[in-house]
Each structure stands twice: as C-alpha cells, then as structure tokens.
Amino acid sequence: MESRHRHSRNFLPSRWVGGACSLLALGVYANTFQHGFAFDDLGLILHNPTIIDWRQIPALFAQGYWGHKVGGGGNYRPLTVTTFALEYGLWGSHPTGYHVVNVLLHACNTWLLFHLLRLYRASLGIAGIAALVFAVHPVHVEAVASIVGRAELLGFFCGSLMWWSWRRATCVHRLVSGWRLLAVAAYLGALLSKENFIVLPAALWLAEALRARRRLTSLRAWSRLTLPFGSLALALVPYFGLRALANEGVEQVSGVGNIPLDGYTLGQRVVTMASAGLEWYRLLLIGYPLKPWYDGFNVNIEPTWTWRTTIGLCLTLALILIGLAAWRRAPLVSFGLGLWFITLALVSNIPIPLGTLIAERWLYAPSVGYAIAVSYGAFFLWRRPANGYRALVVVWLGVMVGSYTYGTTRRNMDWKNHFTLFRRFIQTDPTHAIGYVNVASCLVETNVPLARALYEKALTLDERLLIPRLQLAEFDLDEGRLPEACARLRRLLNEEPPDLPLPSQDWALAHALSARALATTGQADAALQEALTAQRYAPAEPRVLITVGRTFTQLGHYAAATQAFQHLVTLFPDETDYRRYLGESLLAEQRPAEAIRELEAVLRARPNDDSARRLLDEARHRRVAP
Template sequence: MENKRLRQILGIGLLLGALTLILYWPVQHYGFVEFDDDVYVEKNPWVTRGITVESAAWAFRNLDVGFWHPLTWLSHLLDFEVYRYHAGGHHWTNVQIHLVSAILLFIVLSAMTGLPWASGLTAALFAVHPLHVESVTWISERKDVLSGFFWILTVGLYFIYVRKPTVARYLSVFAAFSLGMLSKPMLVTLPVVLLLLDAWPLQRLESPATCIDRLLAFKKDTQAVRVFRLIMEKMPFLTLSAASGVLAILAQESHGALASLEALPLELRLANAPVACIAYLWKMVRPIELAVFYPHPGMQPIWKVVGSFLILVGVTAWVIRQVRTAPHLAVGWFWYLISLLPVLGIIQVGSHSMADRYTYIPLIGIFIMIAWVLQDAAQRRRSLRPAIAAAGCVMVLGSMILASMQLTYWTDYRTLFEHANRVTERNHIACNNLGVVAHREDRIGDAVSYFKQAVEFKPDYRDAWLNLGRCHVALQQYSDAVACFRKAIEIDPVTLTNRFLLGFSLMHTGAMDESARELQQVVERQSDNDEARFYLGMARLSQGRKGDAEEQFKEVLRINPNHAAAHNNIGLLLLADGRSDGAIAHFKRAVELAPGNVTMEDNLRKSLLTKEKERPPCEP
C-alpha cells in the first residue's frame, strides 16, 4: 500500500512538472519587457555588475523600486552572472522556481491531508492557471515566484514542526518565513493563514502541542486557552510581519509610489476592494481579457460595490455554517481573503485597480475549495468518479490552453500593451507605452496621438506629459513642448528632468532668461549633470555672458571630457578672444570625438588659418 501511494505521489509530481514545462517552454525565447525589466535587470547599473561584494551590499540597502527585497535582488544578480543579457535565461529561472513551488505545494498538501488527487488538482491549477502567467513570465515579478516558494516552504516546514514540536523545527519555520519576507512582504498575512491551517487540516484546536508549552502552563485546558497558545506560538511571526509591513509602506513612500488621499480618497479605495475580490474570482472562472495593467476607475458603480460586498458576506456566512462538515471551505475562503488583503488597495500603490500577479498565492485557497468539493463528491458517490475526474482534467487542460494564449501577449513590449489597450478602457499606461514604441520607430504622429490619449485619460500623468513634450521637440514645436513640460512640473515640481526639458525648450523659443533660470535650478541641485550645464552655457552665451558660458563649458568637460560640443564651444570662445592656440587644441579634440562633423572641421580650419595669419612675416 505504501509503495502504491509513493508511486502515485511520484507520478502526480512528474505530471505537474511536465505540464508546467510544456506550458512555459516558449518563454526561453522571450525578451525583456521594458516595463520594470529595465529597472530590475537590463539597465540597472548594480545588477549588471553581477555578484560582487558591493552589489550584494547594495541589495540589502536598496529601496529604489519601493520594496526592500534583498533576496530578490540577489537572485537577479546571480542570474545576470550566469545569463548576462540573455533574457530567456532570466525568464527560465522564474519558470524553475514556479515549477518547484507547484510540486512542493502538491507534496505539502498531500502530506497534511493524505489526499494526493485533491492535492494534485490544487497544485495543477496553481501551476497552469492563466492568472499566474504574469507572475511567472514577467522577469520583474521574480519577487512573486520567489516569495511564493518560501510561503509554500514555510507551510511545509510548519507541518513537520507540528508533527513533533521542537525548537529546532520551529526555528526552521521562522527561517523560511524570514527568507520569504526578504523576497517580498506579501508574506505578512502568512501567520494568520497558519492559524487557519491549525484548524484544518492539522486539527490542532483539540491538542495544540507547541515548543513553548513550558512557558505557557495553564491550570485549565479550555478551547480559549488552546487558541491563545496557538496565537502566542505565532507571535514572533506576527512581529516580523508588522515590522515588514511598516518597512514596505516606508519604502513605497520614499519611492513616491503611494497614492495620496487627495489623489485617491479613502472612500474610493474602500469601494474598489470588494469589487476587486469578486473580479479576481470572475477572472479565475473566465480567464480571458487579462491585462498587465488595469486602470483604477475612480468611483465604482454603487450597484457593483453593494453587489460585490453582499456576495462576499454571503459566501463568508455560508462557509462558516459549513465549518463542521466541510472545514476546507472556510480555510480555503479565508486563505483567499486574508492573503489578498495587503494588495486590495486600501494602502494604494500606483494607479491600478487590481493586478493578475496579486492572485499568485491567494488563489491557492480557492483551488483548495474546488479540489476538496470534488474530492467529497467522489467519496460520497463512487459512480460519479469518472465524471469528476474528467471535470478536473477539463479544468487543468482548459487552463493550460488559455494560459498558452495569454503567454503570446508577453512576447514583446508592443504586443503586451496593444493587448492591454484592447481589453481595458481608458488605459493611460498602455497608451503611454504604445506612444513610447511609436516614438522609437519614428512614428511621431502616432506617438503624439497615444500620449494625448494618455493625458486625456489621466490628466495628472507626468510621464505622458513629458513624452508628449519630447514629441513636440522632435517636431520642433517648441512652444507646445514648453506647455507640456510646464504641466509636468505642475504635477511633479521635484524631478529635475522636468525642469531640464523645460529649460531646453524655452531656449529654442528665444526665452533665454527663463531658460537660464530653469537650467540654473537643475545644476544647483545636480551639479554633475553635464547636459544641463552645457545648455546653461548656451543660454549664457546668448545672453552675452561669455565668461559664465565658458565656465559652464569647462565644467561640462570636467564631468565628461569627451563632450565634443563643449570642446567646440570653448574653442569658439577662445578664438573670439584671440587665444588661437587653445582654440585649436579644443577644435582638434572635438573633431576626434565627432569625426565627420562638418561644422567642427570648418572651425578647426578657420582657427588654423587665424593662427597662420598671426605669424609674423619672414624677412627677405
């Protein structure tokens, strides 16, 4: 019997691995998606160093993307050490972690419940569901699959600890939990989920032996005392969760990712939360029209808010009523709700209303509900077993087919956002990114149309205003560019890029004094910005302040000795001042740095002729 069970577990595990590999095999040929992949890997100056002492230290102190997740950074550093700029390798690491997590989920559930087929169905749905394509395929979401692995590992080690509570086993659980927190703070709710698992399937409410029983000796052994002991057992986990949650909020705030209450009032966030809970369930059942970004609609229709809330209350009441006869329903349902709570937007990060990646761990709870309902039905009526098995196969294969279709949208940047723009409404992120694609392809007219749509959909979208301004610069429509950059500064007066572009555009409209003021602000706060100093020098030159202009051009060369235009401009100033030797040296360097530049070559010839004329005539 034991050998048969072992063969069964091995067979299901191999099948899970095969299904996952078949589904995600194509991602080895996918590239980077310049929607956070550039920030996380491709253009990150620290990650592209690979594993060094300095980059490892940076991983532990960095908050640049609004997360403190050093283990995730270390995984990216290791990947770059191995794969360099081969994006397929980075994708494949995500797939490998996801595959291991799916098999581990099956093993853990099977060990806890003794039901390999129900556990296998749960793990299979986790492995191949279309809602998980985003987490697995998107390199930037390494934090999802890595933290998901440690979530499942923590549950597995917790089960081992429960079977024989020792301090060593307890510490192993806490270590896995801590590593998960170092991957992504999504694990903040795991201690509460462990309490759910204490009720089912671990049955610890009857006799909750813990490794701290000697510290919690009670005269009476009541239900309340048992629950209290289980809660106290989780206190180190809850403490770490609280600290990690606070750190996550501070990191997001430092990155400017937290939406203010003025931008998105609390009532809109509370209204969106129940709608998102139901929307995820609907997308689980009907996983089509999935997008990488779902714009926040603002105030949801009241009927949708009330209806979603009533459905949540109704299902919650129903699973509580079934808790004695079907505890898996309550555990699965509350697993879903509790693990989803941190990402429901009460503390809003970004401008989205929901995200497929947020379902990576929460949907395990729903998959448990589905699998165990089918398991119970099969146990009650043996005649239905073939039909139930067929239903499970249809769910898994149907999910695989839809997931493979969803995968095709991740082949490149343009396809991803064309699809997002097609299946959502008023998607400012999709429009902006499609505009970026059009701009790179020199389809400036199309880019302008996309950027105008983006700012129409979200008038306070700074990036779209900047990009629209850049298009006007490309079209030499500098007055329109000035208006766009002024709007960007109105939205975000801190970021210096806004002021630099405004100063640059003002210069081309002839407003030299105002241009100089904007560029002066940039160099005062960013002294090593060579481009800002160069154009400030140009503005000073137009104002007739040649000494100040020369000073700025010299600063440019201090920062960037290979700036050809700065060499050329200093040469012109020196030549005008009668210092032809110095002018010739700078012109020669400019020509070396920019071979084929006709203007610089002419300036060099003129300076040489001037030098020739300065020589005294030879005596006959």
C-alpha cells in the same frame, strides 16, 4: 488540517504526481524563454544602475524597490532585486536567463504546494488536482512571464519553506528550535521578497488550528497552539529596521503616481472594493480577459452602493459562512477560503490605499485557495455513489485544465515584449490611455508621427497624464516648435506637487526639458538652474542626464556636460551610446586623447557606427594638430 483520507502507502506515485505537475508548469511557460523585457522589466532591470555590479548588493538593502527612479513608493523588496543583480552578472541585459529562472521558480512552487498539502494529509488526488490547477492557471501569467513578477514567485517560495520548516518542527521534537529558526529566516526572506507576504503567519496559524481542531477544547489549548507563533515575529525586527534604513514607509506617498482610492474613508473603500473586487472572482473563475493595468478607467471605483456592491458583499459573506460551517467536517475547505481572504487582505485596498487598484500578479498566492476549492469539489463529486459523477468530474477537470493551459500559453505571447503587451491592451481596453502611452513609447525612435498621434490620443482620454505631455514637449523641441514646447512645459511645471519625494524621474525630465528650452531661447541663467534641479531630482536617470548634458554643452559648460555623461557611463558601463555622448563631450572640452579612448570602445562594440567613427577621426585630427 487534514483530509479524512490518508496518504497512499506507496510513496512513489506521490513523487510522480508532484513531479508531473511541476513539469506541466514548466511546459506551459516554455514559450516565454525567448521573450524580451516588458512593462516594469524595463525600469527595474534594463535601466537599473543598481543591479549592474553584484559587489553593490549590500546597498540594495538600503533603498526602496523603485529607489533609483522615485521616492515615496512604499515598496521594499531587496531580496528580489538581489536576484536580479546576481543574474545581471551572469547574462547582463539578455532576458532569456531571467525568464528561465522565473519559470523554474513557478515549477518549484507547484511542487512545494503539492507536498505541503500532502504534509497536512491531503489525499493524493486532492493535492494533485490543486497543484495541477495552480500550475496552469492563466491569472499567473503576469507573475511568471513578467520578469519583475519574481517578487511574487520568490515570496511564495520562501513562504513555502517557512511552512515546511514549521511543520518539520512539530514532527522532529529534538530539533524544534532549529527548525523554528529556519522558519523565521524563511519568513524574513518572504518579507524581503515582497511586502504582502507579511500575512503568511496568519495563514499558517489557521492551518495548524484546523489540524488540531479536535484538541482545541479549552483556552489553554488555544494558547498552547498560538504562543509558538510569536517566534515568527522575530523576523519583523530586522525587516522593519532595514525598511526604515531605506526610508520606505508602509504606504505610497500621495502625489507619487496615482492612488485610485486616495482620500476615501474606510467605509468608502469597503463599498468600492466590494464592487471592484468582483474582478478577483472573475479572474479566478474565468481567467479572461487579462490586462496589465486595472484602475478607475476600466474598473468602477465610485464609492456608491450599486448592484455590484450587493453581489460582492453577499458573495464574500457567503464564502466566509461556508468556511466557518466547514470547520469540523471539511477543514480543507475552511483553509482554502481562509487562505484566500488572508493573502488578499493587504492588497485589497481596504486597510491601505495602494498605487494599484487590482493586479493579476497579486492573485499568485491567493489562487492556492481557489485551487484547493476546485480539488475538494472534484473529490467530493468523485466520492458520490451515483455512476455519472465520476464521468462528470473527468469532463469538468479536463475542460478546465485544458482551457486554462490554452489560455496561459496564449497569454504568454502577449507578454513577449513591451509593444506586444500594450498593443493587446489597446485591443481589450480601447478607451484606456495607458495602452496608447506605452505603445507610443516603443515608437519614439522609429516612427515619431505615429508616436505623437498615440500620445495625443492618450491625452484625449486622460489629460492628466504626465508622460505623454513630457514626450510631446520633447518632440516639439526636436522639431523646432519652441512656443508650443515652452507652453506645455510651463503648464506642466505649474502642477508639480509640493514636497515631492526624491528621486522623481518624470519631474526631473520636465525640468531637464525646461532647461533645454530656456537654453534655446537664450535664457542661460534660468536654463542652468533648471538643469541643476533636474540633476538633483533624478541623479541616475539616463534620459535626464542626456538632456542635461546636452543643455550644458549648448550653454558652453563643457566640463559640466562631461561630468554628466561620465556619471551616465559609470552607471551603465555597457551602454555604447552613453560612451559616444561622453566622447563627443570630451572632444568639445578639448580633451581629444580621452575622447579617442571612449570612441574606440564604442567602435569595438559597434564597428559600423558612422557617427562614432566621424567623431573619432576628428579627435585624432585634433590630437595631432599643432
């Protein structure tokens, strides 16, 4: 694959252009450096006990991405989580460092994209415009501004290194095996970053086929081109071996979260995604409005033929035909369109129904195809003989890049924290329950009446949601409304899926709250069984351990309560609240000396904690009492 216009003889401008695009990528995301944690950042970084000790990194390769929260999720990204563990050792629960790393990765990816296009002899203008569009496109905000978007950034980075190593193998004949081995290692890194990068060899093969298209005149020539790609399959052996070790399948288990197209036939998925997939094109062309969540409530997923289905299929077919027609004369166009379809194929919900219908972060790699198409279109117009075309190109690119830059910097602020993100989601999707649930979760500690109202609003929009029903039951327990709490929990537990994959944080919390309700009503034996079930369902979930520990205390099982809180402190040694719970439990167990040690640690971190100071005074009094 190559442009008909060769490299500029002056290599310095090429470096400057690539560097300028990378600096622009840094600039448009610089306002994320002071952001906090949002959405999945909370569960995967802030409340993830598996990343707090870098010495436990080998264990990360034996568990799923969400393995500390839920089983059966089908996600396996140990390299991504390893980067979180290494960073946790540097800056702990302070988010700034994580955001800086994400932005630096995006800038590096922009630079790599520019130079990879140059390696395939794309002109300086085409490579520069493609990198420019990629650097500032607002659809990338979720991947860059969300810390857990690291999976996309790291997978793209490793995939680019794979690509670069493969090209080097074709240029440095004496070191072919070494470069190919490096390409295999980089491909494995991409796989261990995120699953959807498994398709990269197909895109690389397409690029090499387009580059050698004039020589592919026989079956032997095609074989000579294709056979070396078998070496990349070597990466699949350790990858699927490690994945099996982690007990993660290739798809999400039904019943673990919602799978929008679960039960749909292949034909129904094609019809549905032909319609719903128009969102992909909207997100690329316009980049507005952007949302953190797309499902059956804001995207139509009925498997029925509509005008949207017709438009979606016609648009897809037209792009495929353009790609085939451009094979000889415009190989860059063929590559861009091929890259789009290849990198989007696995996450399209057509081959495998996924737990998410559409996600903006999934467009990080496919958007390269769009960036190439834009750059080629600009170059095509620029080369027209009429005088007005160049002015048109300048205006078009200026408006596009300017609007994208503005949209990205504005969208970054929506991702400032969990509250700002979902407050904005309520504005864009006022009939979607998820926004109300997540805003309410931010208000649980500070404004219970408003949080309750938001949870109830969410249930009017989707009565199946588990989290608001759990939280409302907990509110009822806190407010002494036992009959209402027990009724909610009974109905909820009757819906528990059979053969539930473990761990399961939400269902564990349901059992923990049930244990608390039963203990309050004097049903000690039943409460004890529910508490033990909750611990078995989610042995590392903080809310579950806190609720279970308090239930054990209420039942007079002080040693069991202490054990639960001790486990919590072991998992999260820097959380002073958990140490206070442990100190209180040790005090109840008549172990004042140990309680003093824990409570003093709390006060060293938080000298103004009055509740910890009162407990410490009581512990000291008990230690000296005869």
